[in-house]
Amino acid sequence: MSEKQKTLICGDVNGRFTALFSRAESIIKKSGAFDVLLCAGNFFGEDNSQLDAYKMGTRKVPVPTYVFGPTNPEHVAYYCEEGGEIAPNIIYMGRRGLFTTSSEIKIAYLSGLSRRELGKEVPMCMFEPSDCLAVRDACLRGQSEFRGVDVLITNLWPAGVQQDDLQKVEVPQTHLSDLVAWLAIHVKPRYHFVPSLDKFFERQPYRNQSVHQDYKECATRFIALAPVGNKEKEKWIYACSLQSITKMRMTDLLQATTDETACPYKQELLMQHHPGKVVQVTGNGQYFFNMDADNNDDYGNRKRKGSDNRERKKIEYDPETCWFCLSSSSVEKHLVISVGSHCYLALPKGPLTPFHCLILPIAHHQSIVKSPDEVANEIKKYKEALKKFYASMGMGVVFYERNYRTSHMQIQCIPVPRICESQILEVFQDEAGINRIQLEVLPPFSELAQVILPGSPYFHAELPSGDQIYAKTKGSFPLQFGRDVLSSPPILNCEDKADWKQCLLNREEEDTHVALFRKKFQPYDFAAEADSDSD
Structure with a gap:
């Protein structure tokens, strides 16, 4: 008993x-x-x-x-x-x-x-x-x-x-x-x-x-x-x-x-x-x-043109008011860690760990699938730099992008302990099963653009094992899916941080996180080296 x-x-x-x-x-x-x-x-x-x-x-x-x-x-x-x-x-x-x-x-x-x-x-x-x-x-x-x-x-x-x-x-x-x-x-x-x-x-x-x-x-x-x-x-x-x-x-x-x-x-x-x-x-x-209703209104402000016409009004985004366009007055520039030619790194709101960051395009692009080559190539450079940076701390990294209810591409970069790397795919699959999400593993040497049409909503993640997983999101998709997985006990064990709004930092804490990240990341920051060479 x-x-x-x-x-x-x-x-x-x-x-x-x-x-x-x-x-x-x-x-x-x-x-x-x-x-x-x-x-x-x-x-x-x-x-x-x-x-x-x-x-x-x-x-x-x-x-x-x-x-x-x-x-x-x-x-x-x-x-x-x-x-x-x-x-x-x-x-x-x-x-x-x-x-x-x-x-x-x-x-x-x-x-x-x-x-x-x-x-x-x-x-x-x-x-x-x-x-x-x-x-x-x-x-x-x-x-x-x-x-x-x-x-x-x-x-x-x-x-x-x-x-x-x-x-x-x-x-x-x-x-x-x-x-x-x-x-x-x-x-x-x-x-x-x-x-x-x-x-x-x-x-x-x-x-x-x-x-x-x-x-x-x-x-x-x-x-x-x-x-x-x-x-x-x-x-x-x-x-x-x-x-x-x-x-x-x-x-x-x-x-x-x-x-x-x-x-x-x-x-x-x-x-x-x-x-x-x-x-x-x-x-x-x-x-x-109701998930089963015939209404795939991703942003909540689309209107039907008629009761029998299912055509949706296209959403127009203004880069000036976008939170993530670097030229916008709305962007919180104190969160920026590194700026390249086409992309930049920034501290997210409510980070899962002190070294959780975002890769974002400087200009307004909605997803990696729709981004021009120069943006996609610089994203790869930032990913390689971050892998080396996290490896220096004995950590692996999970990259994920949710192209659903987003207007500006954000690639989440979360360091994870090496000891849990072999479990990450299984935890993603378990969470997908709970949420009735069809999660698939991308074939080796394949690109996401080969299986996802431009403009289609999706979730995509790159795991420390080298596996890439993706889901074609239909209807509704749990907005915190990636954070739910990574905050779970087998990985980061911080379930209270699954919702970013529950772990927001104040301005002083954000400044401290950014300063520490910049200092430690500096040896791996190719953008900083380029600035130094131009000087």
Whole structure:
């Protein structure tokens, strides 16, 4: 029998820290030590003075406590950096993600509210469809047979879960989310915890659905916890002992209970794998996408010329406003590392590693397939220089280009440890399988232009092994596909950086990265040598 994890979960704390940790202490005295305490709702409140004693050490937090993102914009200032300690033994986990405990319990989480409920743009307090997709992909990554996760924590309730003939519960429309329902039906949690505005609610277990009608999935227990220390004395803390879903026997996972119900979510949600076309808007302003709709609108601003005419209006790009044309006033020139005759190197926004860079054409070219020979040749020169540069640090390199929803070509250059080089192709193939992407290996001595027509969308990568892989993207394609693969545990092990927006640097950090890169890259920079010769 595998080791089980003793877990406590609470609802909205709202600044009642003494009540929370005193109750945790009493449970520990009665039932023995617990491994973790998960705070499913708002941690801070209007008065947070009780936390001072825990910060100063006059009171101690009795169990490692994990806190997730805020829903109130006024509370943002109270949070530290993701992974940091708010106080000793109180860790802030961020607003979305997946983490695995020492007992191999997988805990997925998505905090925040909808844009409409917030009424304004507060990134730390809200989530988008892309956040749901990122959490789903993190849960599925690297698993050929996905059973589900052990715990899912969200601020909003999944729409449909409240519709139970045997148990009536009133939930404001603004606290119901179709996106959370989509996430829940895809990640199949054994336990799904949410905060409740007032009353405790435990739904009868429901059996998850499968895309295969003859395949049985695990069951989910949905539990809504009342606010900590509420006057009505509704249950606000829940204790359970969990064994990792990956180590449970299938007979135990599939065992039915007498009060089990059918899945409360629509079967169609399982068919919606990637963002595409909006097909449903709910009362709280959240929306879904349908991949199967006859609408390949890559940029979102193309218009049909008529109801029966599928011809699309050609997008015209203005180099003056392009973020990557070096002559544009929009380009952030402080990120530039090296400038050649036709191309340049730059630090990307939200780099995966300190030596992650981009190769970009100086003029406006959309893809390597459509670039003139002089541009393509200089790209090859930069690639060879970077290979030598990364090799000097004992690293290999992955180059990839996503010619989908891009107007200016960008070739991502990411150094990777030599020890993982043999696994990279396999991880790309696994991720492609999860996303139902047909990934192919380019035949030896072939060029991408031989298999891709100019103007066609594609994903292309060159691996340290010398293999080149590509996919002809149709409909919708996961925009972070390359980063999802390279940030995974077998390669760079930094899944929190899969979305570049979650690891943005400030201007001072960017300047430091660029200065260090320029200094170390200088011996390999043929562009700098050319400048020196001309002088």
